[in-house]
Amino acid sequence: MNVAWWCSSTPGQIWTWRYTPFIGVWVVAATFIGGYLLAHRRAGRAVEPRLLRRWVLGVLALFLVSEWPIGQLGVGYLATVGIARYIVYTFVAAPLLLAGLPDWLVTRWFPDRSRRRQVLAAITSWPIALLVFNAVLFGTHLPITVDSLKVTQLGSFGVDVLHLGAALIWWWPAMQRVPAENAIEEPLRAFYLFASSVLMFVPAAFLTFSPLPLYGLYELAPPLWLGFDPTADQQAAGIIMNIGGGFVLWAIIATLFLRWAAAREAEDTAARRLRNEATLARMAALDAETSGAAGTAGADPDRQPTSD
Secondary structure (H helix, E strand, O other), rough: OOOEEEOOOOOOOOOOOOOOOOOHHHHHHHHHHHHHHHHHHHOOOOOHHHHHHEEEHHHHHHHHHHHHHHHHHHHOOOHHHHHHHHHHHHHHHHHEEEOOOHHHHHHHHEEEEEEEEHHHHOOOOHHHHHHHHHHHHHHHOOHHHHHHHHHHHHHHHHHHHHHHHHHHHHHHHHHHOOOOOOOOOOOHHHHHHHHHHHHHHHHHHHHHHOOOOOOOHHOOOOOOOOOOOOHHHHHHHHHOOOOHHHHHHHHHHHHHHHHHHHHHHHHHHHHHHHHHHHHHHHHHHHHHHHHHHHEEEOOOOOOOOOOO
């Protein structure tokens, strides 16, 4: 049985269903879960099942698309699977990992006023996070990057690390709640995600509408049983990036907008209720004053009775 550290492309190697474990994927997954549990133990904190489930699901998503066979297919044979791996890294694994982090653990890893906290605050401000995310998106999907890095295990591992790291940075300000540091308020958060969805269409359009294969790695890969030629595979990859990534982002944008609208409506309703209650209280007080004044006048001893 062959063993490798990470999935990579081997030009000219015909696909077989012989299992090839990637040791690095197992090590990374074990480190993520073990480090999470160890941090709770050292801090003397109980593990919250809800947060643990999210963390484990995020690690599991990374594991499934990085281990054999998906990892190998995506790196060395099919651009469609490669883009699907990127979608899972960015829109499934990264937000699940962040959603599984308790606030106290973030503070423990990034203490207030520490250099690490300053770096985190700098790279997760939303303009910088947006710039980093799209720079990695464009840079790692350039033909020269794919053809140069994914042919080695170290290069392929580096690309995956960049994808996950940029996704975590990008999701950070969008998932923080006000008044947390670098949190984005509505409706700016919807615009932040909208800008990312628009920029994602650029590389997706190049993949979809290019009449020739852009990546030599996938063009020269031995054909698979699916019968995809490199151009059709590349165009399908662009469609997956457009539909997969775009659909997820637009669904999130719609959800955030509806929540924001509902929250605003609830605030307006509560404000109207308070105004109405205050108005009724003032009217009741005025009625009480009027009734009191009338009663005082009726009980005035100096007032002479009138005769018919």
